[in-house]
Amino acid sequence: MLYIKDRMYIKNIELKNRLVLPPMETVSCGDDGEVTEDTLKYYDEITKSGYIGLVIVEHTYISPEGKVKNGQLSVADDRKIEGLKKLAQSIQANGSKAVLQLSHAGSNCLKDSKGSEPVGPSAVVNPRSKDGLMPRELTVEEIKDLVRKFADAAVRAKKAGFDGVEIHSAHGYLLNQFLSPLTNKRTDEYGKDLMGRIRIHMETIEAVNREVGLEYAVFLRLGASDYMEGGTTIEDSVIASREFAKIGVDAIDVTGGMCGFMGPQFTGQGYFSELSEKIKLAVYIPVILTGGITEPEAAEKFLRMKKADFIGVGRAILKDYDWPRKAMNQQ
Numbered sequence: 001m002l003y004i005k006d007r008m009y010i011k012n013i014e015l016k017n018r019l020v021l022p023p024m025e026t027v028s029c030g031d032d033g034e035v036t037e038d039t040l041k042y043y044d045e046i047t048k049s050g051y052i053g054l055v056i057v058e059h060t061y062i063s064p065e066g067k068v069k070n071g072q073l074s075v076a077d078d079r080k081i082e083g084l085k086k087l088a089q090s091i092q093a094n095g096s097k098a099v100l101q102l103s104h105a106g107s108n109c110l111k112d113s114k115g116s117e118p119v120g121p122s123a124v125v126n127p128r129s130k131d132g133l134m135p136r137e138l139t140v141e142e143i144k145d146l147v148r149k150f151a152d153a154a155v156r157a158k159k160a161g162f163d164g165v166e167i168h169s170a171h172g173y174l175l176n177q178f179l180s181p182l183t184n185k186r187t188d189e190y191g192k193d194l195m196g197r198i199r200i201h202m203e204t205i206e207a208v209n210r211e212v213g214l215e216y217a218v219f220l221r222l223g224a225s226d227y228m229e230g231g232t233t234i235e236d237s238v239i240a241s242r243e244f245a246k247i248g249v250d251a252i253d254v255t256g257g258m259c260g261f262m263g264p265q266f267t268g269q270g271y272f273s274e275l276s277e278k279i280k281l282a283v284y285i286p287v288i289l290t291g292g293i294t295e296p297e298a299a300e301k302f303l304r305m306k307k308a309d310f311i312g313v314g315r316a317i318l319k320d321y322d323w324p325r326k327a328m329n330q331q
């Protein structure tokens with residue numbers, strides 16, 4: 001029987017329990033995406049209780065044109081390493097492991113950021129876009145450059161002392177745009193069929209592993225269903241997850257929703273558990289389930305029912321920083 005208190009490894013990160021603080025943007029960073037005192041204070045306070053096994057730090061842009069909003073965290077150049085080091089250290093000093101989420105917004109990028117224009121796999125308006133701007137289709141050369149930028153960002157995260165990185169492929173951002181048949185209409189090797197739609201993921205995972213070394217933990221946050229007609233399905237995601245695991249991903253962090261993780265259809269606790277259960281059955285690496293969980297008993301239930309190996313709890317912990325202690329001390 002699995003309990004939330006149980007230890008487990010992800011790659012070579014020893015986690016003291018199964019509780020994960022999922023990535024949640026703080027919008028607390030400087031004009032250039034640097035860590036501020038506010039950023040440090042938030043992460044210190046939320047982890048202070050010492051009961052969170054793993055913190056996945058919020059979406060962090062890998063290059064300026066991939067930024068989604070002001071106040072977002074950056075890992076886009078070496079000058080960010082010192083601030084990120086302080087952030088990783090403060091989380092680790094409170095007894096949690098720290099993973100940094102690496103992100104590029106693609107066609108959802110901030111339109112007024114310097115030199116940025118919405119880009120994506122195809123010239124298709126992102127269903128999540130607020131202004132309905134048409135993105136420009138990326139060239140193959142640009143895709144290869146983005147892969148390199150993910151790898152460079154992972155190297156910086158490692159230098160900053162993070163225990164691992166998470167590649168963001170959910171909630172309508174760039175890699176979700178490639179995976180989704182709604183936004184990827186390419187007819188070259190980066191589109192056409194499922195293997196084409198995950199080629200950028202595969203190349204990114206390979207490049208990251210090559211640069212940070214195989215012993216370093218690499219997670220992938222997967223929007224495992226777009227919940228939209230004609231979008232990514234769980235059947236696609238099961239096949240994709242197997243491929244990701246084969247090529248060197250160490251954990252799949254399951255979420256969903258091309259237009260975000262909130263919506264009228266996402267109700268009850270563990271609303272992505274049908275997705276995580278199917279992925280867990282298909283891969284041998286750990287699977288994280290997040291979404292709607294507010295009670296420690298529900299977290300235990302999903303572990304017991306083998307819906308996931310780890311449970312992410314976001315908004316419930318935001319509301320009550322003492323939630324992790326209560327969860328670990330339940331009978």
Ligand SMILES: Cc1cc2nc3c(=O)[nH]c(=O)nc-3n(C[C@H](O)[C@H](O)[C@H](O)COP(=O)(O)O)c2cc1C
Pocket residue numbers: 022023024025026058059101168170171221255261290291292293312313314315316
């Ligand atoms: C304020 C806030 C910010 C978020 N920022 C991110 C993010 O940076 N990256 C990401 O993948 N998900 C993000 N999410 C989604 C959460 O990681 C999580 O999947 C979602 O909140 C559902 O889990 P919950 O019901 O336990 O809160 C965010 C959620 C919230 C509430």
